[in-house]
Amino acid sequence: MLIGVKSMSLLGINGYLVDVQVDVGNGLPSWDVVGLPDTSVKESKERVRAAIKNSNFNLPSKKIVINLAPAYTKKEGSFFDLPIAVGILFDLGIIKNTFDNYLFIGELSLDGTLNRINGILPMCIEALNLGIENVIIPYENRLEAGVVNSLNIYPAKTLLDVVNHLNNVEQLSSFATDNASLFSNANSYNLDFSEVKGQENVKRALEIAAAGAHNCLLIGSPGSGKTMLSRRLPSILPDLSFDEALEVSKIHSIAGVLPSDKSLITTRPFRSPHHTMSTSALIGGGKVPKPGEISLAHHGLLFLDELPEFNKSALESLRIPLEDRIITISRTSCTLTYPCNFMLIASMNPCPCGYYGSKEKSCSCSQDMIEKYINKISGPLLDRIDIHIEVQQVKYENLNNLSPSESSKDIKKRVDLAREIQRERYKDYNIYSNSELTSNMMDKYCKLDKDSQNIMKSAFEKLGLSARAYGKILKVARTIADLEQCENISSNHIAEAIQYRSLDRKYWR
Protein backbone atom coordinates (compact mmCIF):
# COMPACT_ATOMS: atom_id res chain seq x y z
CA MET A 1 0.00 0.00 0.00
CA LEU A 2 1.29 3.42 -0.87
CA ILE A 3 1.18 6.32 1.52
CA GLY A 4 2.29 9.93 1.54
CA VAL A 5 3.84 11.18 4.78
CA LYS A 6 3.94 14.93 5.32
CA SER A 7 7.28 16.47 6.17
CA MET A 8 9.08 19.80 5.80
CA SER A 9 12.19 21.15 4.21
CA LEU A 10 13.76 24.59 4.34
CA LEU A 11 14.16 27.27 1.70
CA GLY A 12 15.77 30.40 3.10
CA ILE A 13 14.03 31.23 6.35
CA ASN A 14 10.80 29.49 5.45
CA GLY A 15 9.75 25.89 5.56
CA TYR A 16 7.91 24.22 2.69
CA LEU A 17 5.84 21.07 2.66
CA VAL A 18 7.46 17.92 1.31
CA ASP A 19 5.33 14.88 0.69
CA VAL A 20 7.39 11.76 1.39
CA GLN A 21 5.83 8.97 -0.67
CA VAL A 22 6.96 5.49 0.23
CA ASP A 23 6.22 2.44 -1.88
CA VAL A 24 7.20 -0.99 -0.59
CA GLY A 25 6.67 -3.54 -3.31
CA ASN A 26 7.70 -6.89 -4.73
CA GLY A 27 10.74 -7.39 -6.87
CA LEU A 28 14.45 -7.62 -6.41
CA PRO A 29 15.40 -6.01 -3.11
CA SER A 30 16.46 -2.40 -3.62
CA TRP A 31 16.17 0.99 -1.97
CA ASP A 32 15.89 4.08 -4.13
CA VAL A 33 15.31 7.68 -3.13
CA VAL A 34 14.11 9.99 -5.90
CA GLY A 35 13.15 13.67 -5.90
CA LEU A 36 16.58 15.35 -6.06
CA PRO A 37 17.98 14.16 -2.73
CA ASP A 38 21.49 15.18 -1.77
CA THR A 39 23.96 12.83 -0.09
CA SER A 40 22.64 13.38 3.42
CA VAL A 41 19.15 12.38 2.27
CA LYS A 42 20.40 9.36 0.34
CA GLU A 43 22.35 8.19 3.35
CA SER A 44 19.12 8.09 5.30
CA LYS A 45 18.57 4.55 4.02
CA GLU A 46 21.34 3.17 6.21
CA ARG A 47 20.05 5.05 9.27
CA VAL A 48 16.43 4.13 8.68
CA ARG A 49 17.22 0.48 8.04
CA ALA A 50 19.28 0.18 11.23
CA ALA A 51 16.76 2.19 13.27
CA ILE A 52 13.86 -0.03 12.16
CA LYS A 53 15.86 -3.18 12.88
CA ASN A 54 17.00 -1.93 16.28
CA SER A 55 13.47 -0.93 17.23
CA ASN A 56 12.73 -4.67 16.96
CA PHE A 57 10.67 -4.46 13.78
CA ASN A 58 11.26 -6.87 10.94
CA LEU A 59 12.28 -5.21 7.69
CA PRO A 60 11.79 -7.80 4.92
CA SER A 61 13.69 -7.63 1.66
CA LYS A 62 11.46 -5.60 -0.59
CA LYS A 63 11.74 -3.15 -3.39
CA ILE A 64 11.47 0.21 -1.65
CA VAL A 65 11.01 3.43 -3.60
CA ILE A 66 10.87 6.77 -1.85
CA ASN A 67 9.78 9.93 -3.63
CA LEU A 68 10.21 13.37 -2.14
CA ALA A 69 7.55 15.55 -3.76
CA PRO A 70 7.77 18.22 -5.15
CA ALA A 71 10.41 16.35 -7.14
CA TYR A 72 11.93 19.41 -8.83
CA THR A 73 13.52 21.08 -5.79
CA LYS A 74 16.77 19.88 -4.29
CA LYS A 75 16.37 18.40 -0.82
CA GLU A 76 19.05 18.37 1.78
CA GLY A 77 19.22 17.54 5.44
CA SER A 78 18.60 14.56 7.62
CA PHE A 79 15.10 15.40 8.82
CA PHE A 80 13.41 13.05 6.32
CA ASP A 81 14.56 10.00 8.28
CA LEU A 82 11.48 9.89 10.48
CA PRO A 83 8.87 10.33 7.71
CA ILE A 84 10.62 7.68 5.59
CA ALA A 85 10.66 5.22 8.50
CA VAL A 86 7.01 5.95 9.30
CA GLY A 87 6.04 5.45 5.66
CA ILE A 88 7.82 2.09 5.47
CA LEU A 89 6.33 0.88 8.76
CA PHE A 90 2.87 1.85 7.54
CA ASP A 91 3.36 -0.02 4.28
CA LEU A 92 4.50 -3.08 6.20
CA GLY A 93 1.36 -2.91 8.33
CA ILE A 94 3.19 -2.21 11.55
CA ILE A 95 1.54 1.20 11.88
CA LYS A 96 -2.15 0.47 11.60
CA ASN A 97 -3.83 3.86 11.66
CA THR A 98 -3.60 6.52 8.99
CA PHE A 99 -2.18 9.91 9.93
CA ASP A 100 -3.54 12.54 7.57
CA ASN A 101 -3.15 15.46 9.88
CA TYR A 102 0.34 14.72 11.10
CA LEU A 103 3.67 16.25 10.18
CA PHE A 104 6.86 14.29 10.86
CA ILE A 105 10.28 15.87 11.27
CA GLY A 106 13.31 14.13 12.71
CA GLU A 107 16.67 12.53 12.22
CA LEU A 108 17.13 8.94 13.33
CA SER A 109 20.21 7.50 14.92
CA LEU A 110 21.08 3.85 14.40
CA ASP A 111 19.49 2.72 17.66
CA GLY A 112 16.16 4.34 16.78
CA THR A 113 16.37 7.48 18.92
CA LEU A 114 15.47 10.82 17.40
CA ASN A 115 18.21 13.44 17.15
CA ARG A 116 17.95 17.22 17.44
CA ILE A 117 17.78 19.03 14.09
CA ASN A 118 18.10 22.64 12.91
CA GLY A 119 15.27 24.80 11.61
CA ILE A 120 12.36 23.33 13.57
CA LEU A 121 10.81 26.73 14.30
CA PRO A 122 10.26 27.90 10.68
CA MET A 123 8.93 24.44 9.82
CA CYS A 124 6.36 24.54 12.63
CA ILE A 125 5.29 28.05 11.64
CA GLU A 126 4.77 26.87 8.05
CA ALA A 127 2.82 23.87 9.34
CA LEU A 128 0.51 26.25 11.17
CA ASN A 129 -0.01 28.25 7.98
CA LEU A 130 -0.89 25.09 6.08
CA GLY A 131 -3.47 24.06 8.65
CA ILE A 132 -1.68 20.96 9.90
CA GLU A 133 -2.72 20.13 13.45
CA ASN A 134 -0.23 17.62 14.80
CA VAL A 135 3.54 17.66 14.55
CA ILE A 136 5.89 14.95 15.75
CA ILE A 137 9.39 16.24 16.46
CA PRO A 138 12.56 15.07 18.24
CA TYR A 139 12.33 15.43 22.00
CA GLU A 140 15.33 17.74 22.17
CA ASN A 141 13.64 20.26 19.86
CA ARG A 142 10.57 20.58 22.06
CA LEU A 143 11.36 24.00 23.60
CA GLU A 144 11.78 25.57 20.18
CA ALA A 145 8.71 23.99 18.61
CA GLY A 146 6.52 24.53 21.66
CA VAL A 147 6.43 28.26 20.91
CA VAL A 148 3.90 27.59 18.16
CA ASN A 149 1.12 27.17 20.68
CA SER A 150 -1.78 26.45 18.39
CA LEU A 151 -0.20 23.25 17.06
CA ASN A 152 -0.23 19.96 18.93
CA ILE A 153 3.48 19.39 19.29
CA TYR A 154 4.39 15.81 20.17
CA PRO A 155 8.04 15.44 21.19
CA ALA A 156 9.18 11.84 20.74
CA LYS A 157 12.34 10.23 22.02
CA THR A 158 12.44 7.14 19.82
CA LEU A 159 10.92 5.67 16.67
CA LEU A 160 9.14 3.12 18.87
CA ASP A 161 7.40 5.96 20.77
CA VAL A 162 6.12 7.36 17.47
CA VAL A 163 4.80 3.96 16.37
CA ASN A 164 3.09 3.40 19.73
CA HIS A 165 1.53 6.85 19.54
CA LEU A 166 0.13 6.27 16.05
CA ASN A 167 -1.14 2.83 17.02
CA ASN A 168 -2.84 4.31 20.10
CA VAL A 169 -0.80 2.02 22.34
CA GLU A 170 0.80 4.77 24.33
CA GLN A 171 -0.02 8.38 23.54
CA LEU A 172 2.76 10.95 23.53
CA SER A 173 2.00 13.99 25.66
CA SER A 174 1.80 17.23 23.73
CA PHE A 175 4.06 20.11 24.64
CA ALA A 176 3.61 23.89 24.63
CA THR A 177 5.72 26.65 26.12
CA ASP A 178 4.28 29.53 28.07
CA ASN A 179 5.12 32.39 25.74
CA ALA A 180 4.29 35.16 28.22
CA SER A 181 6.83 33.89 30.72
CA LEU A 182 9.58 33.87 28.08
CA PHE A 183 9.67 37.64 28.10
CA SER A 184 9.43 38.19 31.85
CA ASN A 185 13.16 38.06 32.48
CA ALA A 186 14.11 39.21 29.02
CA ASN A 187 16.32 42.18 29.70
CA SER A 188 18.84 40.75 32.09
CA TYR A 189 21.89 42.34 30.56
CA ASN A 190 24.85 42.29 32.89
CA LEU A 191 26.66 45.35 31.52
CA ASP A 192 25.48 48.82 32.51
CA PHE A 193 26.15 52.37 31.37
CA SER A 194 26.62 53.47 34.98
CA GLU A 195 30.00 51.72 34.84
CA VAL A 196 31.25 54.25 32.28
CA LYS A 197 32.73 57.39 33.81
CA GLY A 198 32.29 60.63 31.90
CA GLN A 199 31.78 60.46 28.12
CA GLU A 200 28.37 62.07 28.49
CA ASN A 201 28.35 63.30 24.88
CA VAL A 202 28.94 59.77 23.58
CA LYS A 203 26.25 58.35 25.83
CA ARG A 204 23.86 60.96 24.48
CA ALA A 205 24.72 59.97 20.90
CA LEU A 206 24.25 56.28 21.68
CA GLU A 207 20.93 57.05 23.31
CA ILE A 208 19.79 58.75 20.11
CA ALA A 209 21.11 55.85 18.05
CA ALA A 210 19.21 53.37 20.21
CA ALA A 211 16.04 55.44 20.14
CA GLY A 212 15.88 55.56 16.33
CA ALA A 213 17.90 52.45 15.43
CA HIS A 214 20.48 54.62 13.70
CA ASN A 215 23.86 53.35 12.58
CA CYS A 216 26.72 54.74 14.56
CA LEU A 217 30.47 55.21 14.16
CA LEU A 218 32.76 55.90 17.11
CA ILE A 219 36.16 57.41 16.37
CA GLY A 220 38.71 57.81 19.11
CA SER A 221 42.14 57.08 20.44
CA PRO A 222 42.99 53.73 22.04
CA GLY A 223 41.64 53.23 25.52
CA SER A 224 39.08 56.00 25.29
CA GLY A 225 36.25 53.55 25.87
CA LYS A 226 34.81 52.95 22.40
CA THR A 227 34.45 49.23 22.87
CA MET A 228 33.27 49.57 26.46
CA LEU A 229 30.53 51.99 25.41
CA SER A 230 29.47 49.90 22.41
CA ARG A 231 29.16 46.75 24.47
CA ARG A 232 26.73 48.52 26.78
CA LEU A 233 24.47 49.64 23.96
CA PRO A 234 22.25 46.50 24.02
CA SER A 235 21.33 47.33 27.62
CA ILE A 236 19.41 50.43 26.52
CA LEU A 237 17.78 48.97 23.44
CA PRO A 238 14.03 48.38 23.66
CA ASP A 239 12.88 44.80 24.33
CA LEU A 240 12.04 42.55 21.41
CA SER A 241 8.37 42.20 20.61
CA PHE A 242 7.01 38.66 20.15
CA ASP A 243 6.93 38.98 16.35
CA GLU A 244 10.49 40.29 16.27
CA ALA A 245 11.66 37.53 18.61
CA LEU A 246 10.03 34.97 16.32
CA GLU A 247 11.84 36.37 13.27
CA VAL A 248 15.18 36.44 15.06
CA SER A 249 14.75 32.93 16.42
CA LYS A 250 13.82 31.63 12.97
CA ILE A 251 17.15 32.80 11.54
CA HIS A 252 19.09 31.46 14.51
CA SER A 253 17.22 28.16 14.24
CA ILE A 254 18.23 27.72 10.61
CA ALA A 255 21.83 28.64 11.32
CA GLY A 256 21.81 26.10 14.15
CA VAL A 257 22.91 28.60 16.78
CA LEU A 258 19.74 28.65 18.86
CA PRO A 259 20.70 27.56 22.38
CA SER A 260 19.13 24.19 23.18
CA ASP A 261 17.85 25.32 26.58
CA LYS A 262 15.93 28.26 25.14
CA SER A 263 12.65 28.48 23.26
CA LEU A 264 13.08 31.86 21.70
CA ILE A 265 15.74 34.52 21.54
CA THR A 266 14.22 37.21 23.72
CA THR A 267 17.11 39.64 23.94
CA ARG A 268 18.31 41.63 20.97
CA PRO A 269 21.21 39.85 19.31
CA PHE A 270 24.61 41.46 19.72
CA ARG A 271 27.07 40.16 17.16
CA SER A 272 30.68 41.25 17.27
CA PRO A 273 32.57 39.29 14.62
CA HIS A 274 36.34 39.42 14.48
CA HIS A 275 37.85 41.62 11.78
CA THR A 276 39.50 38.68 9.98
CA MET A 277 36.11 37.38 8.84
CA SER A 278 35.38 36.74 5.17
CA THR A 279 32.74 38.42 3.06
CA SER A 280 30.53 35.35 2.96
CA ALA A 281 30.71 34.94 6.72
CA LEU A 282 29.52 38.51 7.05
CA ILE A 283 26.68 38.61 4.54
CA GLY A 284 25.95 34.89 4.28
CA GLY A 285 27.03 32.30 1.76
CA GLY A 286 27.83 28.71 0.95
CA LYS A 287 26.69 26.30 -1.75
CA VAL A 288 23.20 26.56 -0.34
CA PRO A 289 23.52 30.01 1.24
CA LYS A 290 23.42 30.13 5.02
CA PRO A 291 22.65 33.32 6.94
CA GLY A 292 25.71 35.43 7.78
CA GLU A 293 26.48 37.74 10.67
CA ILE A 294 24.29 40.55 9.35
CA SER A 295 21.26 38.25 9.31
CA LEU A 296 22.09 36.85 12.72
CA ALA A 297 22.13 40.46 13.93
CA HIS A 298 18.59 40.97 12.57
CA HIS A 299 16.61 43.28 14.91
CA GLY A 300 19.79 43.67 16.93
CA LEU A 301 23.27 45.06 16.83
CA LEU A 302 26.19 44.35 14.56
CA PHE A 303 29.30 45.64 16.24
CA LEU A 304 32.36 45.98 14.03
CA ASP A 305 35.29 46.81 16.27
CA GLU A 306 38.39 48.25 14.55
CA LEU A 307 36.51 48.97 11.35
CA PRO A 308 39.50 49.72 9.06
CA GLU A 309 41.05 46.34 9.89
CA PHE A 310 38.17 44.55 8.17
CA ASN A 311 38.55 43.12 4.73
CA LYS A 312 37.74 45.89 2.26
CA SER A 313 35.39 43.78 0.15
CA ALA A 314 33.57 42.59 3.27
CA LEU A 315 32.93 46.17 4.32
CA GLU A 316 31.78 47.28 0.89
CA SER A 317 29.37 44.35 0.73
CA LEU A 318 27.53 45.99 3.62
CA ARG A 319 26.37 48.87 1.41
CA ILE A 320 23.26 47.28 -0.07
CA PRO A 321 22.04 45.42 3.03
CA LEU A 322 22.40 48.63 5.06
CA GLU A 323 19.95 50.32 2.71
CA ASP A 324 17.59 47.48 1.79
CA ARG A 325 17.55 45.67 5.14
CA ILE A 326 17.40 42.37 3.27
CA ILE A 327 20.18 40.45 1.59
CA THR A 328 19.71 38.34 -1.50
CA ILE A 329 22.43 35.77 -2.02
CA SER A 330 22.64 34.09 -5.40
CA ARG A 331 24.33 30.79 -6.04
CA THR A 332 23.95 28.39 -8.95
CA SER A 333 21.80 26.04 -6.88
CA CYS A 334 19.42 28.67 -5.55
CA THR A 335 18.85 32.31 -4.74
CA LEU A 336 17.83 33.05 -1.19
CA THR A 337 16.79 36.19 0.63
CA TYR A 338 17.43 36.71 4.31
CA PRO A 339 16.27 39.67 6.38
CA CYS A 340 19.00 41.80 7.94
CA ASN A 341 17.43 44.76 9.64
CA PHE A 342 20.35 45.44 11.92
CA MET A 343 21.82 48.46 13.61
CA LEU A 344 25.47 48.92 12.73
CA ILE A 345 27.81 50.19 15.36
CA ALA A 346 31.43 50.55 14.39
CA SER A 347 34.50 51.80 16.13
CA MET A 348 37.87 52.88 14.79
CA ASN A 349 41.03 54.80 15.57
CA PRO A 350 41.56 58.00 13.61
CA CYS A 351 45.05 56.93 12.43
CA PRO A 352 47.47 53.98 12.68
CA CYS A 353 49.04 55.21 15.94
CA GLY A 354 45.62 56.13 17.23
CA TYR A 355 46.25 59.62 18.57
CA TYR A 356 45.45 61.90 15.63
CA GLY A 357 43.26 64.70 16.91
CA SER A 358 43.82 63.71 20.53
CA LYS A 359 44.17 66.48 23.08
CA GLU A 360 46.38 64.43 25.39
CA LYS A 361 49.03 62.93 23.17
CA SER A 362 50.58 63.88 19.86
CA CYS A 363 50.18 61.76 16.73
CA SER A 364 53.30 60.21 15.23
CA CYS A 365 51.80 59.33 11.84
CA SER A 366 52.58 61.05 8.57
CA GLN A 367 49.73 62.68 6.68
CA ASP A 368 50.11 59.98 4.07
CA MET A 369 49.68 57.16 6.57
CA ILE A 370 46.61 58.79 8.10
CA GLU A 371 44.97 59.23 4.73
CA LYS A 372 45.73 55.65 3.70
CA TYR A 373 44.30 54.36 6.97
CA ILE A 374 41.19 56.47 6.97
CA ASN A 375 40.46 55.83 3.30
CA LYS A 376 39.93 52.15 4.02
CA ILE A 377 36.44 53.29 4.93
CA SER A 378 34.91 54.37 1.66
CA GLY A 379 32.70 57.41 1.27
CA PRO A 380 29.58 55.44 0.31
CA LEU A 381 29.83 53.32 3.46
CA LEU A 382 30.43 56.36 5.62
CA ASP A 383 27.47 58.06 4.04
CA ARG A 384 25.21 55.26 5.27
CA ILE A 385 26.20 55.76 8.89
CA ASP A 386 23.84 58.27 10.48
CA ILE A 387 25.77 59.25 13.56
CA HIS A 388 29.49 59.89 13.73
CA ILE A 389 30.89 60.61 17.13
CA GLU A 390 34.33 61.40 18.44
CA VAL A 391 35.34 59.71 21.68
CA GLN A 392 37.87 61.75 23.62
CA GLN A 393 40.02 60.31 26.36
CA VAL A 394 38.55 60.40 29.82
CA LYS A 395 39.81 63.14 32.12
CA TYR A 396 41.35 62.23 35.44
CA GLU A 397 38.68 64.14 37.37
CA ASN A 398 36.01 61.98 35.74
CA LEU A 399 37.81 58.72 36.43
CA ASN A 400 38.15 59.58 40.08
CA ASN A 401 34.57 60.68 40.36
CA LEU A 402 32.75 58.29 42.64
CA SER A 403 29.25 59.62 42.08
CA PRO A 404 27.51 57.09 39.85
CA SER A 405 26.48 58.12 36.37
CA GLU A 406 23.08 57.44 34.92
CA SER A 407 22.15 53.77 34.79
CA SER A 408 21.08 51.91 31.66
CA LYS A 409 17.65 51.42 33.16
CA ASP A 410 16.96 55.15 33.25
CA ILE A 411 18.26 55.71 29.73
CA LYS A 412 16.22 52.76 28.48
CA LYS A 413 13.05 54.35 29.85
CA ARG A 414 13.56 57.37 27.60
CA VAL A 415 14.48 55.16 24.64
CA ASP A 416 11.38 53.03 25.17
CA LEU A 417 9.21 56.12 25.24
CA ALA A 418 10.70 57.41 21.99
CA ARG A 419 10.27 54.03 20.32
CA GLU A 420 6.66 53.88 21.49
CA ILE A 421 5.99 57.22 19.76
CA GLN A 422 7.57 55.90 16.58
CA ARG A 423 5.68 52.61 16.66
CA GLU A 424 2.43 54.46 17.12
CA ARG A 425 3.26 56.85 14.27
CA TYR A 426 4.33 54.16 11.78
CA LYS A 427 1.85 51.46 12.70
CA ASP A 428 0.32 51.55 9.21
CA TYR A 429 3.67 51.23 7.43
CA ASN A 430 5.06 48.01 8.89
CA ILE A 431 8.24 49.70 10.09
CA TYR A 432 9.48 50.09 13.63
CA SER A 433 11.84 53.07 13.76
CA ASN A 434 12.87 56.40 12.27
CA SER A 435 15.89 54.91 10.52
CA GLU A 436 13.58 52.94 8.23
CA LEU A 437 11.72 56.01 6.89
CA THR A 438 11.39 56.26 3.14
CA SER A 439 11.67 59.58 1.32
CA ASN A 440 7.96 60.28 0.91
CA MET A 441 7.36 59.34 4.52
CA MET A 442 10.06 61.84 5.46
CA ASP A 443 8.20 64.57 3.59
CA LYS A 444 5.25 63.81 5.77
CA TYR A 445 6.83 63.32 9.18
CA CYS A 446 10.04 65.39 9.08
CA LYS A 447 8.73 68.83 8.20
CA LEU A 448 11.11 71.69 8.96
CA ASP A 449 10.23 75.20 10.08
CA LYS A 450 11.86 78.34 8.64
CA ASP A 451 14.73 78.43 11.18
CA SER A 452 15.57 74.79 10.72
CA GLN A 453 15.52 75.14 6.96
CA ASN A 454 18.05 77.95 7.15
CA ILE A 455 20.39 75.93 9.33
CA MET A 456 19.99 72.94 7.08
CA LYS A 457 20.70 74.99 3.98
CA SER A 458 23.93 76.45 5.28
CA ALA A 459 25.07 73.07 6.60
CA PHE A 460 24.30 71.42 3.29
CA GLU A 461 26.40 73.94 1.40
CA LYS A 462 29.24 74.22 3.90
CA LEU A 463 29.71 70.53 4.54
CA GLY A 464 29.03 69.45 0.98
CA LEU A 465 26.46 66.89 2.09
CA SER A 466 24.97 64.29 -0.18
CA ALA A 467 21.25 63.83 -0.68
CA ARG A 468 21.43 60.68 1.40
CA ALA A 469 23.24 62.51 4.21
CA TYR A 470 20.49 65.13 4.12
CA GLY A 471 17.92 62.42 4.63
CA LYS A 472 19.92 60.84 7.42
CA ILE A 473 20.14 64.17 9.25
CA LEU A 474 16.38 64.58 9.02
CA LYS A 475 15.87 61.10 10.44
CA VAL A 476 18.26 61.69 13.33
CA ALA A 477 16.57 65.05 14.02
CA ARG A 478 13.23 63.26 14.07
CA THR A 479 14.59 60.84 16.68
CA ILE A 480 15.96 63.68 18.82
CA ALA A 481 12.56 65.34 18.68
CA ASP A 482 10.91 62.06 19.66
CA LEU A 483 13.26 61.70 22.63
CA GLU A 484 12.07 65.10 23.80
CA GLN A 485 8.53 64.12 22.90
CA CYS A 486 8.14 67.04 20.52
CA GLU A 487 5.57 66.86 17.77
CA ASN A 488 7.66 68.92 15.32
CA ILE A 489 11.35 69.12 14.57
CA SER A 490 12.79 72.43 15.76
CA SER A 491 16.07 74.18 15.02
CA ASN A 492 17.96 72.79 18.02
CA HIS A 493 17.10 69.24 16.98
CA ILE A 494 18.41 69.88 13.50
CA ALA A 495 21.54 71.53 14.86
CA GLU A 496 22.35 68.53 17.04
CA ALA A 497 21.71 66.15 14.17
CA ILE A 498 24.02 68.09 11.86
CA GLN A 499 26.73 68.02 14.48
CA TYR A 500 26.70 64.23 14.32
CA ARG A 501 27.45 64.42 10.61
CA SER A 502 30.18 67.04 10.63
CA LEU A 503 32.92 64.79 11.94
CA ASP A 504 33.73 63.14 8.64
CA ARG A 505 34.86 66.55 7.34
CA LYS A 506 37.59 66.55 9.96
CA TYR A 507 39.07 63.20 8.98
CA TRP A 508 37.90 62.47 5.45
CA ARG A 509 38.93 65.26 3.09
Added chain:
Amino acid sequence: MSKEQNKLKGNFGEDLACMYLKNFNYKILDRNFNSSFGEIDIIAIDKDEIVFIEVKTRFQNAFGSPDEAIDLNKKVHLYNSALYYLYSHNISNYSIRFDIIAIQVQNDSHSISHIKNIITDYPNSSLKRRF
Protein backbone atom coordinates in the same frame (compact mmCIF):
# COMPACT_ATOMS: atom_id res chain seq x y z
CA MET B 1 42.23 -31.23 -5.66
CA SER B 2 40.98 -31.42 -9.18
CA LYS B 3 38.02 -29.60 -10.71
CA GLU B 4 36.16 -32.85 -10.84
CA GLN B 5 36.50 -33.34 -7.12
CA ASN B 6 35.40 -29.78 -6.46
CA LYS B 7 32.26 -30.31 -8.42
CA LEU B 8 31.49 -33.53 -6.59
CA LYS B 9 31.95 -31.78 -3.31
CA GLY B 10 29.65 -28.94 -4.40
CA ASN B 11 26.95 -31.34 -5.54
CA PHE B 12 27.17 -33.17 -2.25
CA GLY B 13 26.58 -29.92 -0.36
CA GLU B 14 23.76 -28.83 -2.65
CA ASP B 15 22.00 -32.16 -2.17
CA LEU B 16 22.26 -31.73 1.57
CA ALA B 17 20.87 -28.17 1.25
CA CYS B 18 17.91 -29.34 -0.85
CA MET B 19 16.99 -31.95 1.71
CA TYR B 20 17.28 -29.36 4.41
CA LEU B 21 15.02 -26.94 2.53
CA LYS B 22 12.41 -29.57 1.79
CA ASN B 23 12.23 -30.24 5.52
CA PHE B 24 11.16 -26.63 5.92
CA ASN B 25 8.52 -26.89 3.17
CA TYR B 26 10.46 -25.04 0.51
CA LYS B 27 9.56 -25.96 -3.05
CA ILE B 28 12.63 -26.36 -5.24
CA LEU B 29 12.16 -24.63 -8.61
CA ASP B 30 15.54 -25.03 -10.18
CA ARG B 31 19.09 -26.11 -9.48
CA ASN B 32 22.37 -24.93 -10.94
CA PHE B 33 20.80 -22.25 -13.10
CA ASN B 34 23.46 -20.90 -15.43
CA SER B 35 23.62 -17.52 -17.02
CA SER B 36 26.37 -15.39 -18.41
CA PHE B 37 26.41 -13.52 -15.08
CA GLY B 38 27.13 -16.61 -13.02
CA GLU B 39 25.47 -19.62 -11.48
CA ILE B 40 22.67 -19.86 -8.94
CA ASP B 41 22.86 -23.04 -6.87
CA ILE B 42 19.24 -23.40 -5.78
CA ILE B 43 16.07 -21.49 -6.61
CA ALA B 44 13.17 -22.29 -4.31
CA ILE B 45 9.81 -20.97 -3.15
CA ASP B 46 9.24 -20.28 0.52
CA LYS B 47 5.52 -19.61 1.02
CA ASP B 48 5.01 -16.76 -1.47
CA GLU B 49 8.62 -15.68 -1.66
CA ILE B 50 11.14 -16.67 -4.30
CA VAL B 51 14.48 -17.47 -2.70
CA PHE B 52 17.80 -17.58 -4.50
CA ILE B 53 20.23 -19.67 -2.53
CA GLU B 54 23.99 -19.85 -2.65
CA VAL B 55 25.41 -23.00 -1.10
CA LYS B 56 28.89 -23.03 0.38
CA THR B 57 30.42 -26.31 1.47
CA ARG B 58 33.63 -26.57 3.40
CA PHE B 59 35.47 -29.66 4.54
CA GLN B 60 38.00 -27.84 6.63
CA ASN B 61 38.09 -24.61 8.56
CA ALA B 62 41.50 -23.47 7.37
CA PHE B 63 40.13 -20.87 4.96
CA GLY B 64 37.59 -19.36 7.32
CA SER B 65 33.95 -20.22 7.74
CA PRO B 66 31.88 -20.87 4.58
CA ASP B 67 29.62 -17.84 4.82
CA GLU B 68 32.65 -15.57 4.78
CA ALA B 69 33.26 -16.64 1.20
CA ILE B 70 30.42 -14.48 -0.16
CA ASP B 71 31.92 -11.14 -1.04
CA LEU B 72 30.55 -8.16 -2.91
CA ASN B 73 31.49 -9.56 -6.32
CA LYS B 74 29.61 -12.75 -5.59
CA LYS B 75 26.59 -10.71 -4.51
CA VAL B 76 26.66 -8.76 -7.77
CA HIS B 77 26.74 -12.04 -9.73
CA LEU B 78 23.91 -13.45 -7.66
CA TYR B 79 21.77 -10.34 -8.06
CA ASN B 80 22.28 -10.11 -11.81
CA SER B 81 21.70 -13.82 -12.37
CA ALA B 82 18.48 -13.58 -10.34
CA LEU B 83 17.37 -10.66 -12.48
CA TYR B 84 18.08 -12.75 -15.59
CA TYR B 85 16.21 -15.75 -14.19
CA LEU B 86 13.12 -13.69 -13.39
CA TYR B 87 13.23 -12.08 -16.80
CA SER B 88 13.71 -15.30 -18.74
CA HIS B 89 10.98 -17.09 -16.81
CA ASN B 90 8.66 -14.12 -17.06
CA ILE B 91 8.15 -13.88 -13.31
CA SER B 92 7.08 -10.62 -11.76
CA ASN B 93 5.35 -9.36 -8.65
CA TYR B 94 6.97 -11.79 -6.30
CA SER B 95 8.77 -11.00 -3.15
CA ILE B 96 12.40 -11.96 -3.57
CA ARG B 97 15.04 -13.00 -1.11
CA PHE B 98 18.68 -14.06 -1.20
CA ASP B 99 19.96 -16.67 1.25
CA ILE B 100 23.16 -18.51 2.03
CA ILE B 101 23.28 -22.07 3.19
CA ALA B 102 26.65 -22.85 4.71
CA ILE B 103 27.56 -26.48 5.26
CA GLN B 104 30.48 -27.49 7.39
CA VAL B 105 31.52 -31.11 6.99
CA GLN B 106 33.67 -32.68 9.66
CA ASN B 107 34.54 -36.36 9.54
CA ASP B 108 31.16 -38.11 9.30
CA SER B 109 28.94 -35.34 10.59
CA HIS B 110 27.95 -32.01 9.12
CA SER B 111 26.33 -28.81 10.37
CA ILE B 112 24.09 -26.52 8.31
CA SER B 113 23.59 -22.85 8.92
CA HIS B 114 21.00 -20.91 6.98
CA ILE B 115 21.50 -17.17 6.68
CA LYS B 116 18.47 -15.34 5.30
CA ASN B 117 18.20 -12.11 3.43
CA ILE B 118 21.81 -11.31 2.66
CA ILE B 119 21.08 -8.71 -0.03
CA THR B 120 18.75 -5.84 0.82
CA ASP B 121 19.82 -3.37 -1.81
CA TYR B 122 21.42 -3.36 -5.22
CA PRO B 123 25.05 -4.32 -4.52
CA ASN B 124 26.84 -1.66 -6.51
CA SER B 125 30.32 -0.26 -6.61
CA SER B 126 29.56 2.60 -4.26
CA LEU B 127 29.04 -0.02 -1.57
CA LYS B 128 32.40 -1.49 -2.41
CA ARG B 129 34.11 1.80 -1.73
CA ARG B 130 32.44 2.06 1.64
CA PHE B 131 33.56 -1.33 2.93
